[in-house]
Amino acid sequence: MITIKDISKKCGVSPATVSKALNGYDDISPETAALVRRTAKELNYMPNAAARLLKTNRSHNIGVLFIDDSMSGLTHEYFSHILNSVKEESEENGYDITFISKNIGKQKMSFLQHCRYRNCDGVVIANVDFQNPEVLELVNSEYPVVTIDFSYDNASSVNSDNQEGSYTLASYIADRGHRKIALIHGERTLVTQKRISGFKTAMAERGIEIPPEYIAEATYHDVESVRKATAAMLDLDDPPTAIMFPDDYAFMGGRTEIIERGLNIPDDISVCGYDGVNLAKIIDPKLTTWEQNTDQLGRIAVDKLIEKIENPDTAIPEYIVVRGRMYKGETVKQI
Amino acid sequence: MITIKDISKKCGVSPATVSKALNGYDDISPETAALVRRTAKELNYMPNAAARLLKTNRSHNIGVLFIDDSMSGLTHEYFSHILNSVKEESEENGYDITFISKNIGKQKMSFLQHCRYRNCDGVVIANVDFQNPEVLELVNSEYPVVTIDFSYDNASSVNSDNQEGSYTLASYIADRGHRKIALIHGERTLVTQKRISGFKTAMAERGIEIPPEYIAEATYHDVESVRKATAAMLDLDDPPTAIMFPDDYAFMGGRTEIIERGLNIPDDISVCGYDGVNLAKIIDPKLTTWEQNTDQLGRIAVDKLIEKIENPDTAIPEYIVVRGRMYKGETVKQI
DNA sequence: CATTGTATCGAATACGTTTTCGTAGATTTA
DNA sequence: TAAATCTACGAAAACGTATTCGATACAATG
Numbered sequence: 241m242i243t244i245k246d247i248s249k250k251c252g253v254s255p256a257t258v259s260k261a262l263n264g265y266d267d268i269s270p271e272t273a274a275l276v277r278r279t280a281k282e283l284n285y286m287p288n289a290a291a292r293l294l295k296t297n298r299s300h301n302i303g304v305l306f307i308d309d310s311m312s313g314l315t316h317e318y319f320s321h322i323l324n325s326v327k328e329e330s331e332e333n334g335y336d337i338t339f340i341s342k343n344i345g346k347q348k349m350s351f352l353q354h355c356r357y358r359n360c361d362g363v364v365i366a367n368v369d370f371q372n373p374e375v376l377e378l379v380n381s382e383y384p385v386v387t388i389d390f391s392y393d394n395a396s397s398v399n400s401d402n403q404e405g406s407y408t409l410a411s412y413i414a415d416r417g418h419r420k421i422a423l424i425h426g427e428r429t430l431v432t433q434k435r436i437s438g439f440k441t442a443m444a445e446r447g448i449e450i451p452p453e454y455i456a457e458a459t460y461h462d463v464e465s466v467r468k469a470t471a472a473m474l475d476l477d478d479p480p481t482a483i484m485f486p487d488d489y490a491f492m493g494g495r496t497e498i499i500e501r502g503l504n505i506p507d508d509i510s511v512c513g514y515d516g517v518n519l520a521k522i523i524d525p526k527l528t529t530w531e532q533n534t535d536q537l538g539r540i541a542v543d544k545l546i547e548k549i550e551n552p553d554t555a556i557p558e559y560i561v562v563r564g565r566m567y568k569g570e571t572v573k574q575i
Numbered sequence: 576m577i578t579i580k581d582i583s584k585k586c587g588v589s590p591a592t593v594s595k596a597l598n599g600y601d602d603i604s605p606e607t608a609a610l611v612r613r614t615a616k617e618l619n620y621m622p623n624a625a626a627r628l629l630k631t632n633r634s635h636n637i638g639v640l641f642i643d644d645s646m647s648g649l650t651h652e653y654f655s656h657i658l659n660s661v662k663e664e665s666e667e668n669g670y671d672i673t674f675i676s677k678n679i680g681k682q683k684m685s686f687l688q689h690c691r692y693r694n695c696d697g698v699v700i701a702n703v704d705f706q707n708p709e710v711l712e713l714v715n716s717e718y719p720v721v722t723i724d725f726s727y728d729n730a731s732s733v734n735s736d737n738q739e740g741s742y743t744l745a746s747y748i749a750d751r752g753h754r755k756i757a758l759i760h761g762e763r764t765l766v767t768q769k770r771i772s773g774f775k776t777a778m779a780e781r782g783i784e785i786p787p788e789y790i791a792e793a794t795y796h797d798v799e800s801v802r803k804a805t806a807a808m809l810d811l812d813d814p815p816t817a818i819m820f821p822d823d824y825a826f827m828g829g830r831t832e833i834i835e836r837g838l839n840i841p842d843d844i845s846v847c848g849y850d851g852v853n854l855a856k857i858i859d860p861k862l863t864t865w866e867q868n869t870d871q872l873g874r875i876a877v878d879k880l881i882e883k884i885e886n887p888d889t890a891i892p893e894y895i896v897v898r899g900r901m902y903k904g905e906t907v908k909q910i
Numbered sequence: 911c912a913t914t915g916t917a918t919c920g921a922a923t924a925c926g927t928t929t930t931c932g933t934a935g936a937t938t939t940a
Numbered sequence: 941t942a943a944a945t946c947t948a949c950g951a952a953a954a955c956g957t958a959t960t961c962g963a964t965a966c967a968a969t970g
Binding site: 241284286287288289290291293294299314315317320321323324327331332333334335336337338339341343344345346347349353356357358359463489492493495496499500518519522523524 | 576619621622623624625626628629634649650652655656658659662666667668669670671672673674676678679680681682684688691692693694798824827828830831834835853854857858859
């Protein structure tokens with residue numbers, strides 16, 4: 241490992257001078273600065289992040305808090321896309337990312353402790369139980385925090401337009417002539433509330449009455465639960481002509497149920513999903529859905545976080561909504 | 576931030592003693608050791624990883640080198656599962672992971688440089704161009720390295736049983752009466768070579784002649800390329816009765832082509848995929864495929880890497896094969 | 911010529927640990 | 941009882957860097 245000292249020797253200057261030259265201080269003559277930089281390249285010098293961190297208290301490391309249970313968020317397509325853009329935007333700005341978990345080795349530690357241990361400069365939080373005491377502890381700590389799809393009042397948040405998306409899908413279906421529209425939604429999180437609200441607004445605006453049994457709860461990303469909910473819906477005395485599903489992936493459960501009953505999509509029943517993941521576009525017929533802008537969600541979250549990290553005092557909490565867009569697909573029939 | 580010194584003051588001992596007590600040295604009396612540990616808990620002490628690293632040269636940080644281009648490996652289900660198990664196994668052993676990329680901020684750096692900058696203790700490499708000079712530079716560096724699905728001779732590797740998997744699928748199809756079996760494979764990587772080899776072995780063992788046009792190249796994970804290859808296959812004068820696809824996801828392209836021609840799976844044509852990702856099990860009919868054991872692949876890679884990190888001298892390179900298993904599905908018809 | 915100002919650099923310290931080595935006191939041994 | 945051995949602890953140095961502040965040399969100014 242080659243250090244600042246090696247460079248100083250080779251250049252005949254002090255380590256202090258090397259450090260300054262490398263960091264662009266202006267009390268170094270242009271000539272020596274150039275010399276230092278040149279030999280640094282020659283020797284293939286890399287600053288030691290740990291030493292630097294120890295002095296500056298800046299790790300250039302962003303903590304990422306995703307769901308910690310069983311199947312990690314990594315395997316959800318929606319979140320793996322967000323993670324990917326978080327990672328890329330971080331790297332483009334000179335930051336690495338570290339997954340924050342509570343079990344690191346035999347040591348059980350809190351999220352906050354993990355952050356401290358790794359000296360994260362800030363944290364992006366997504367897809368967790370936002371009421372979890374440990375998450376709250378982190379949010380209320382000294383750490384800059386940005387949340388995705390949830391909003392605390394002391395931290396910036398980046399939000400997918402769930403109300404809008406759901407509203408638009410519901411409107412689209414209604415405007416293609418449907419009057420008996422059902423919604424199968426996920427667990428009652430904030431995101432879900434907004435989707436339900438968007439759905440109801442669209443219905444209300446058109447004077448469409450939705451009986452309570454047309455709104456059912458299932459579990460996000462859980463094929464089996466959605467299949468059951470779909471079966472129940474189809475078993476109603478007066479079944480809907482269109483069903484909105486909690487997400488594209490879980491829709492596959494409903495799809496199986498529909499197909500196995502010998503029904504055709506969209507001739508016998510219209511459907512739509514949510515997310516706009518790849519899956520929607522490669523199945524047949526292509527699934528009408530709402531494409532969430534995962535790329536922007538991740539990038540903006542990181543941008544806002546870095547803003548806060550680098551200007552802890554001036555940066556104020558923002559509530560940002562990222563617009564998605566409809567993917568029309570082929571699963572909503574005009575009637 | 577509370578340090579070792581705070582504890583030392585509160586306990587009336589020296590910082591050295593605190594450090595030793597916390598690290599289980601045996602030249603500390605049980606009483607003081609207990610006292611130190613107790614107050615450490617009380618004060619909610621967390622060691623500073625940077626300072627520790629600076630002294631010990633051990634970061635407890637594992638570099639993860641996944642594909643760096645465009646769409647990251649994160650969005651491939653196979654690799655996101657591996658990544659997930661790499662992450663979990665690392666954490667269970669007290670390590671965090673860091674993505675190794677070449678663009679960190681404005682600084683372009685090599686993979687090796689990035690590792691050095693972050694003081695990784697070792698690196699897991701998967702899903703990259705293994706002949707890339709920068710990857711080779713890393714492999715031939717001082718760093719402990721473990722590769723997944725590729726093998727260098729100076730590093731341990733963990734390999735999915737591609738030959739075996741392909742062989743087993745091909746045999747299964749043949750043993751259900753098929754004689755005209757086609758293989759659409761991915762780019763010619765080592766993995767692909769093994770799959771082709773497994774396929775040919777199974778055919779040869781049964782004395783089945785495979786004409787060259789029954790073996791076609793497409794691109795992994797590329798729905799469109801596979802769709803085209805499928806179309807070409809179906810256009811043959813003497814089309815196959817069964818097609819093996821490069822992976823479950825890309826199979827969806829072939830599936831669309833088949834369905835749009837009014838053919839039925841498996842009545843008119845039998846198919847199988849590869850990977851065993853969730854998708855295979857939620858489509859209808861369920862896709863016959865080979866489940867790669869992503870969980871073990873990731874975990875063993877990390878175990879072997881840590882072994883090497885902690886015993887740099889005694890640990891010798893191993894070539895490890897992880898067995899998958901067949902998922903029978905419903906897409907191969909008995910004829 | 912004396913003074914002030916400017917440009918360039920280096921000595922020293924600190925960040926929070928780990929680890930070597932020394933030492934004071936207690937205990938055992940001869 | 942003197943010497944040898946243990947036990948328990950602390951002083952100090954080191955890891956690689958950033959940064960303050962003083963020092964030096966020289967130019968400019970009056």
